[in-house]
Structure formats: structure tokens, C-alpha cells
Amino acid sequence: MAKKKPKPSKVDRNAASDLPLLDIHDLTVEFATRRGVVRAVQHINLTVAKGETVGIVGESGSGKSVTSYAVMRILDRAGSIAEGSVMFSGLDLRGIPESDMRDMRGREMSMIFQSPRLALNPIRKVGHQIEDVLLQHAQVDSDAVSERAIKTLEQVRIARSRERYHAYPFELSGGMCQRVVIALALACRPQLLIADEPTTGLDVTTQKAVMDLVVELTRERGMSTILITHDLGLAAAYCDRVVVMEKGHIVETAASSSIFKKPSHAYTRKLMRATPRPGVSLRDLLPEGETPRPKATAKTADKKSSASKTKAGTEAPLLVIEKLVKEYPRQGGAASFMKMFSRKPAAEPDMFRAVDGISFQIARGESVGLVGESGCGKSTTSMMLMRLIDKTSGLIMFNGEDIGEIPARKFATLPQRKMIQMVFQDPTDSLNPRFTGARAIADPLLQLGGISRGEVRSRCEELATLVGLPLNLLDRFPHQLSGGQKARVGIARAIALKPDLIILDEPTAALDVSVQAVVLNLLQDLKDSLGMSYLFVSHDLNVVRLLCDRVIVMRSGQIVEQGATESVMVAPQASYTRDLLAAIPHPPV
Amino acid sequence: MTETSLTMTPAASAQPNPPVNLPPSNSVLRHARYVVEENPVTGLSFALFVIIALCALIGPYIVPYDPLASNTTATLQAPSLHHWFGTDQLGRDIFSRVVVATRLDFVIAIASVAMVFVLGGLAGISAGFFLGWTDRIVGRISDTIMAFPLFVLAMGIVAALGNTVTNIVIATAIINFPLYVRVARAEANVRREAGFVQAARLSGNGDFRILLMHILPNIMPIMMVQISLTMGYAILNAAGLSFIGLGVKPPTPEWGIMVAEGATNIISGEWWVAFFPGAALMIAVFCFNLLGDGLRDLVDPQRRT
Numbered sequence: 001m002a003k004k005k006p007k008p009s010k011v012d013r014n015a016a017s018d019l020p021l022l023d024i025h026d027l028t029v030e031f032a033t034r035r036g037v038v039r040a041v042q043h044i045n046l047t048v049a050k051g052e053t054v055g056i057v058g059e060s061g062s063g064k065s066v067t068s069y070a071v072m073r074i075l076d077r078a079g080s081i082a083e084g085s086v087m088f089s090g091l092d093l094r095g096i097p098e099s100d101m102r103d104m105r106g107r108e109m110s111m112i113f114q115s116p117r118l119a120l121n122p123i124r125k126v127g128h129q130i131e132d133v134l135l136q137h138a139q140v141d142s143d144a145v146s147e148r149a150i151k152t153l154e155q156v157r158i159a160r161s162r163e164r165y166h167a168y169p170f171e172l173s174g175g176m177c178q179r180v181v182i183a184l185a186l187a188c189r190p191q192l193l194i195a196d197e198p199t200t201g202l203d204v205t206t207q208k209a210v211m212d213l214v215v216e217l218t219r220e221r222g223m224s225t226i227l228i229t230h231d232l233g234l235a236a237a238y239c240d241r242v243v244v245m246e247k248g249h250i251v252e253t254a255a256s257s258s259i260f261k262k263p264s265h266a267y268t269r270k271l272m273r274a275t276p277r278p279g280v281s282l283r284d285l286l287p288e289g290e291t292p293r294p295k296a297t298a299k300t301a302d303k304k305s306s307a308s309k310t311k312a313g314t315e316a317p318l319l320v321i322e323k324l325v326k327e328y329p330r331q332g333g334a335a336s337f338m339k340m341f342s343r344k345p346a347a348e349p350d351m352f353r354a355v356d357g358i359s360f361q362i363a364r365g366e367s368v369g370l371v372g373e374s375g376c377g378k379s380t381t382s383m384m385l386m387r388l389i390d391k392t393s394g395l396i397m398f399n400g401e402d403i404g405e406i407p408a409r410k411f412a413t414l415p416q417r418k419m420i421q422m423v424f425q426d427p428t429d430s431l432n433p434r435f436t437g438a439r440a441i442a443d444p445l446l447q448l449g450g451i452s453r454g455e456v457r458s459r460c461e462e463l464a465t466l467v468g469l470p471l472n473l474l475d476r477f478p479h480q481l482s483g484g485q486k487a488r489v490g491i492a493r494a495i496a497l498k499p500d501l502i503i504l505d506e507p508t509a510a511l512d513v514s515v516q517a518v519v520l521n522l523l524q525d526l527k528d529s530l531g532m533s534y535l536f537v538s539h540d541l542n543v544v545r546l547l548c549d550r551v552i553v554m555r556s557g558q559i560v561e562q563g564a565t566e567s568v569m570v571a572p573q574a575s576y577t578r579d580l581l582a583a584i585p586h587p588p589v
Numbered sequence: 590m591t592e593t594s595l596t597m598t599p600a601a602s603a604q605p606n607p608p609v610n611l612p613p614s615n616s617v618l619r620h621a622r623y624v625v626e627e628n629p630v631t632g633l634s635f636a637l638f639v640i641i642a643l644c645a646l647i648g649p650y651i652v653p654y655d656p657l658a659s660n661t662t663a664t665l666q667a668p669s670l671h672h673w674f675g676t677d678q679l680g681r682d683i684f685s686r687v688v689v690a691t692r693l694d695f696v697i698a699i700a701s702v703a704m705v706f707v708l709g710g711l712a713g714i715s716a717g718f719f720l721g722w723t724d725r726i727v728g729r730i731s732d733t734i735m736a737f738p739l740f741v742l743a744m745g746i747v748a749a750l751g752n753t754v755t756n757i758v759i760a761t762a763i764i765n766f767p768l769y770v771r772v773a774r775a776e777a778n779v780r781r782e783a784g785f786v787q788a789a790r791l792s793g794n795g796d797f798r799i800l801l802m803h804i805l806p807n808i809m810p811i812m813m814v815q816i817s818l819t820m821g822y823a824i825l826n827a828a829g830l831s832f833i834g835l836g837v838k839p840p841t842p843e844w845g846i847m848v849a850e851g852a853t854n855i856i857s858g859e860w861w862v863a864f865f866p867g868a869a870l871m872i873a874v875f876c877f878n879l880l881g882d883g884l885r886d887l888v889d890p891q892r893r894t
Contacts, residue, residue: 034623386791388787409796412790412793413793417791422788424787424788430785431784432788433785433807434807435785444792447793447794447798490788493788
């Protein structure tokens with residue numbers, strides 16, 4: 001970064017047409033940190049031809065996002081391109097002054113970010129945000145700009161675009177927001193689109209719609225696309241070529257049609273094995289050669305016995321839910337403001353039923369999957385079962401006792417609290433940042449475990465061993481642990497009190513696939529050895545299938561289908577379940 | 590960017606691979622060193638703080654003159670080798686008085702900040718956590734206090750309760766109350782839905798335990814900044830009250846009174862009578878304001894990677 005290359009002369013675009021659109025040569029990106037210089041990306045070579053779609057796949061920390069930031073030259077202050085060159089249609093991007101670069105972004109190359117809500121300005125109408133981009137790059141004069149913005153919204157299939165032009169981001173759904181972000185990125189017809197995890201956090205049906213849209217729009221415009229994702233299946237389904245990155249290196253580049261058939265690098269094979277897909281069992285996800293624990297070898301037998309136990313236990317199920325309802329008042333700022341001044345008695349209160357009369361049972365030792373897209377009421381249901389929020393009506397019978405009648409506020413200190421525990425979705429958010437791992441695991445033991453302070457440490461170590469957490473990590477704070485290690489702390493905390501039922505709220509949603517494979521196997525091992533029941537809440541049918549005996553599919557607060565996992569997966573009865581299954585990206589086989 | 594890498598590289602090369610598990614005391618010191626190295630202004634403010642604290646602790650034993658002893662033969666002398674900061678109308682040594690006054694101002698500031706931290710902080714996090722009536726009551730109380738011009742309110746409280754150091758402390762605490770309530774309320778409110786609070790509930794923690802063991806420690810970094818900023822403000826407020834004749838009574842050495850006494854001498858050319866206590870006041874307030882940033886870096890575990 002010390003010596004600057006001479007400013008490149010403007011290259012004639014037409015003369016450069018035989019060149020690849022983007023040519024990354026020997027790129028190394030460094031970050032200056034407290035612990036010295038970290039090389040996030042090391043000596044990578046990557047080309048993207050005109051009209052080509054390239055997928056960059058890797059787990060967190062593999063340097064895939066950093067590569068794209070380096071191309072856009074939006075690395076933060078501590079990061080810099082140390083070596084190599086980035087040629088964009090014949091121009092060396094490293095030598096271009098920042099003012100020209102600003103011009104290029106959006107017009108020549110643009111980017112779709114991971115979280116559509118964060119990428120949009122929350123207090124500006126989406127139409128105006130599109131206009132900003134158009135005007136910035138002088139694509140259109142100011143009289144015609146609003147018509148052009150509406151047309152852009154139409155192109156990303158936003159219905160009633162004339163009305164939606166006036167919408168604020170918070171008035172649109174997540175999928176709709178991502179479409180607006182795509183509209184922003186494509187408004188100036190750039191040559192290169194970088195999509196950084198564009199569908200993470202979106203439902204699987206929305207993911208399909210968004211990805212189909214991106215591919216269609218870029219194809220018809222002859223644009224090149226770089227799709228950055230952690231999902232090998234998604235990349236293989238939508239890209240021409242797939243680049244696999246690990247720890248800052250490119251380990252494999254292959255056509256997406258061949259990468260699933262004959263992955264050449266060990267890491268690709270590991271990644272592929274770990275990706276949940278139809279027709280594999282839980283144990284198949286672990287890397288080759290890594291034998292499951294001795295307990296698990298008898299797993300099939302275990303499963304049989306637990307299944308027979310399930311049958312024996314049918315007369316007394318662990319948990320019975322009947323006609324469970326949760327209502328929330330619809331909140332409108334203006335409406336409640338008017339209510340303060342109006343003398344008329346309030347009209348029929350406008351209630352929203354998040355959970356609308358659902359009934360199901362969980363037997364002892366059984367694991368049940370609760371599947372649905374965001375907003376279907378699955379989290380509300382789990383919070384009610386967890387007794388963190390109160391139900392509106394219905395029955396929650398646990399172990400023959402009606403725990404639904406106990407107010408949630410009082411439940412925390414009751415002995416029944418021990419019996420139902422939870423593993424949270426986000427392992428980072430669910431650990432107190434000021435508690436060490438040991439302190440987090442000890443918390444339930446100290447409050448409800450009834451064991452003396454002297455024994456706590458040894459019990460913590462026992463639990464850590466059980467969940468496979470190295471003992472020397474127990475004294476670290478959450479921010480010093482990796483995602484998988486934090487997940488293990490969360491699981492150890494949940495099983496500390498030997499509960500009968502554990503609710504798993506998307507426990508692997510924030511984890512890399514290889515870590516997810518390990519954690520899912522760990523959960524299965526724990527269930528086999530401790531005989532707990534699981535309620536696995538997730539949006540991912542492929543993950544639920546691996547762990548659960550039975551599946552319940554929810555939509556808008558109601559159960560649309562429930563049954564044994566295999567029969568739901570193979571022969572879904574409800575059309576909604578079929579939609580969900582169809583939307584999972586299928587790599588070309 | 591070049592600047593960062595320049596300052597970073599020596600530190601990095603000195604410890605290429607620091608051991609992962611260090612004894613806690615060592616890591617705290619190391620962290621403190623890092624914070625100071627990264628931001629030299631923090632180091633300056635810590636140094637100033639140590640000087641002020643030393644003056645407050647041992648000031649009365651090291652000063653060259655008795656701060657109360659008047660000397661009619663040497664009134665209003667300019668700064669010299671004998672009297673570093675000169676002398677006042679009664680011939681008292683201003684340097685001795687400035688140093689000795691540190692303790693009183695320091696004690697007032699610490700006592701009032703400690704008081705408002707406990708009361709305002711607890712009221713604020715309860716309001717942010719329980720919401721409902723707790724929030725309404727605490728919120729309206731702090732709104733009411735905010736409705737007064739704060740210094741006038743402090744004057745009124747001291748005038749009504751009586752002219753003592755205790756009442757200055759109480760008045761200073763009351764006028765800072767809304768600041769603490771607002772910060773603590775906002776921070777607690779953000780964290781009340783956090784995953785770790787839910788998890789604490791599952792672990793069998795009652796509301797008050799969650800508040801004290803889980804939420805309070807997590808908002809300490811931001812409260813430390815608040816504490817440091819209000820320390821400066823509390824010193825200024827105490828001096829201000831004394832300046833207008835409410836609060837500490839003469840002849841007790843106190844920066845506010847000394848500035849007030851010296852103010853009349855400025856036009857006649859004896860600037861040092863008001864200047865040195867005023868400068869001491871300014872430096873103290875300046876030091877506490879700078880300290881805030883450094884303290885936040887020190888107590889935040891996220892910074893301790």
C-alpha cells in the first residue's frame with residue numbers, strides 16, 4: 001500500500017472485450033489487529049467472465065466476504081490489499097483514485113448485502129432511495145426519475161409498484177426488502193453484481209423467489225454475478241462455476257455440475273458431507289474417518305428401543321397441548337393515540353392470533369420437529385411451552401400437570417422450571433457477555449440445582465466433557481469462543497438440570513454447516529444417553545428430518561400437517577408442505 | 590491507514606504469539622497498557638487523575654504553608670519562588686490553598702456521584718426492565734427534575750436544606766438523577782429481551798437477580814462513562830454553588846470560593862488570585878471528561894480480546 005502504481009490510462013472497453021470482466025490475480029488482503037497482522041485472504045486467483053455466475057462458497061472466516069470487499073474497495077480502515085491485483089475490464093482497481101471508485105460502485109459493479117433491512121435507510125421511502133442511486137450516477141434527469149424508479153421496482157416483480165414506491169422499508173416484508181435492495185443494485189445496469197449471502201435470514205420459499213429473480217435479471221442483461229454463500233447446495237443450483245474457499249485460500253474451482261459428483265479437495269468433500277440433504281442420515285454428515293462415539297454405534301438399536309419406549313409411553317405423554325391460542329393486540333400508533341381522546345368506548349379490540357388453536361403431543365424420549373416459515377407462530381408456541389410468556393387460552397399439560405395456569409412471571413423460581421429447558425437460536429446473544437463459560441453453565445445449577453458451591457465446578461466440568469467442550473475453555477468469555485463452542489456452552493447449560501424436555505430453537509441456524517453437523521450429532525448422542533424429549537423448532541426441513549421422529553408443519557398459527565418424519569418428507573399431504581420441500585435448493589445431480 | 594499500521598506493527602512484533610491463558614491480574618495490566626498505548630490521551634487523563642487523587646489524599650501534609658494562616662505583611666503578592674501561586678488579600682498562600690481544596694471538592698464529587706449512581710442507576714434499570722408503572726413513575730420524576738434549570742434547582746435545594754457540605758452532595762446528586770435514569774433505562778430496555786436474559790430466566794433467576802446479576806454488569810461500561818462525565822460536572826457544580834455563596838463557607842479553602850474572592854482583584858491586576866484555583870478547576874473537569882473514554886475501554890470485556 002506504500003507505493004502507488006501509476007494511474008492506468010483509460011482502456012478502451014471494446015478492445016478489452018476478450019478479457020475476463022473481473023480478474024483477481026494473486027490477491028492478499030491483510031488486517032492490522034492487536035495481535036499483529038492477519039492475512040484474511042492469501043494469494044487467490046479468480047476470474048469472472050462476462051455473463052458468468054460464479055459462486056464463492058466457504059464457512060465463516062474463509063475470507064469470501066473480504067474478497068468481495070477488496071473488489072469493491074470497501075475494506076474497513078484496518079484492512080488493506082497487500083499484494084496482487086484486481087483488474088476490472090482492463091482497469092486496475094488498486095490504482096484508481098477514491099473519487100473514480102465511488103463512481104464505479106453502483107454504475108459498473110454493485111453489491112447486495114446480507115441483511116436487506118440494514119442495507120436500506122429506514123426513514124426514507126424506498127422509491128426515493130432508488131432515485132438517489134439513479135441521480136447519483138446521472139442515469140436519468142430529474143423529471144423522469146420517479147417513473148424510472150417505479151419501473152425499476154416493477155422489474156424486480158414488486159406488485160403494485162406505484163404504491164410501494166411510497167413505502168418505508170419497515171412496511172415491507174424481508175423478501176420484499178431484498179427485492180428493493182436488488183432493484184437498487186441493478187438500477188444503473190452494472191456489469192458485475194456481487195451478492196453477499198443474499199438470502200441468509202430469508203425463508204426457504206422466499207429464498208427461491210429471490211434467487212430465481214437474481215438469476216433471471218442478470219441473465220437477461222448479460223451481467224456477471226458473484227454469489228457469496230455458505231450453502232453449497234444454493235451455489236451449485238444457481239452458479240455456472242463454484243469456488244470453494246477455506247481459511248483465505250481457494251481450495252477448489254469447478255463447474256457446479258461436476259463439483260457434487262467428484263469433489264477433488266478434501267475440504268470440499270467435508271463441506272458436502274456436512275450439508276443436510278435428502279437421503280442421508282445424521283451420522284453421514286460427519287467427516288470421513290471420524291468415527292462417531294462408541295455410544296452412537298449402537299444408535300440404531302437405541303432408536304428402536306426408544307421407539308418402543310415411545311409406544312409404551314403413549315398412555316402418558318410428556319407434553320399435551322390442546323387448542324393453544326396466543327393473541328396480541330394489533331398496534332397502530334395513530335389508533336391508540338386517537339383512543340386517548342375519543343370518548344366512545346373502544347370498539348372490538350383488534351387482536352392478532354399468533355398461535356391459533358394448535359394441539360399436539362410429545363411422548364417421553366421422542367423428538368418432534370416444529371417447522372414453518374418466519375411469522376408462522378412457531379417461536380411463540382415454543383415461548384409459551386417454555387413458560388416465558390402467558391397463553392391466551394388452551395391447555396399445556398406437562399407430566400400430567402397443567403403448567404399453563406402458572407403465570408410466566410412466577411414460573412422462573414418454581415421446581416417445574418428444571419424440567420423444561422431451552423437451547424437458543426443465537427449462541428452469542430444467549431450467553432451473558434460478562435459470564436465465563438463455566439459461570440454460564442453453573443447458573444442453572446446454582447439457582448435450581450440445589451448443589452453446594454464446592455460441587456459446582458466439578459459438575460460444570462462433567463457437563464463440558466459431555467458436550468465435548470475442552471475444559472480449558474471453561475474460563476473464557478463468550479467473545480473468546482467460536483460459534484460452535486458457544487453452542488456447546490448453551491447446550492451444556494440446557495442439560496445441566498437433567499430436564500425432561502428441551503426446546504431447540506433453531507440451535508444451528510447461526511452455525512457453519514460442518515459445525516452444524518457436529519452439533520446435531522451431539523444432540524442426538526445426548527438424547528440417546530440421557531433420554532430427553534426434544535422439540536426442534538426450525539425452518540429447515542432437511543435439518544429437522546435428521547433429528548426428529550415426528551414433524552409438525554405450521555403456517556399462520558395453525559398446524560397444516562403432522563406425522564412421522566419420513567412420511568411427511570416423502571409423501572406430503574398439505575400443498576404448503578410440498579411448496580416448502582420444493583423450495584429447498586437442489587444441486588444438479 | 591498507514592498511521593494505524595505504523596503504530597500497530599511494533600506492538601505486534603513485540604508479542605507475536607501471546608499465550609492464550611494468562612493469569613487474570615497480568616491480563617488486566619496488559620489490557621490497561623494496551624488501552625493507554627492505543628490512545629495516549631487516555632494515558633494523560635489517567636496521569637492527571639493520579640495527581641489529583643494524590644493531592645486529595647496527602648495534600649494537607651505536603652503543602653508549604655498553612656492554608657488558613659493569614660499574613661498581613663504579605664498580601665496580594667505576585668507568584669514567586671516563595672509563593673508559587675502568589676498570595677491573596679489576607680496573605681494566605683494560594684498554592685497551599687489550591688492543593689488543600691482538592692480533597693473537599695473531590696469528596697463532594699465522589700459522594701454525590703456514588704449516591705446518584707446507586708439511586709439513579711437502580712431506578713433507571715428497574716424502569717427499563719419492568720416498564721409499566723415503575724417506568725411511568727421514575728420517568729415522570731426525572732422529567733420533573735429536568736423541568737427546572739438545574740443549577741437554580743441546586744441553589745434552591747441548598748438554600749432550603751441549609752448551607753452544609755452534605756446538602757451540596759444531595760443537591761448535586763439530585764440534579765444528575767435524570768441523566769443516570771435515562772442512560773440506565775435505555776440500556777436495560779435494550780437488554781431485557783436479549784437471549785441471555787431469557788436464558789437466565791430458564792435457569793431459575795427471579796426478576797431482581799436478573800436485574801442485578803445479568804443486566805447491571807452489562808451496562809457498567811456505559812455507566813462508567815456517565816460516572817466520569819458527571820464527576821467533572823459535580824465538581825463544577827459544587828464550585829459554582831460556593832462561588833455564589835451557597836455551600837462551603839469561608840475561610841475553608843475551596844476552588845469556587847477562591848475564584849469568587851479573587852474575581853474582585855482581576856481588574857486591579859492581581860490575576861493570580863482567581864486564575865490558579867480556576868485553572869485547577871478546569872484541569873480537574875477536563876481530566877474527568879477524558880477519563881470517561883478510557884474507563885469504558887478498560888471495563889468492556891469485548892475489548893479484552
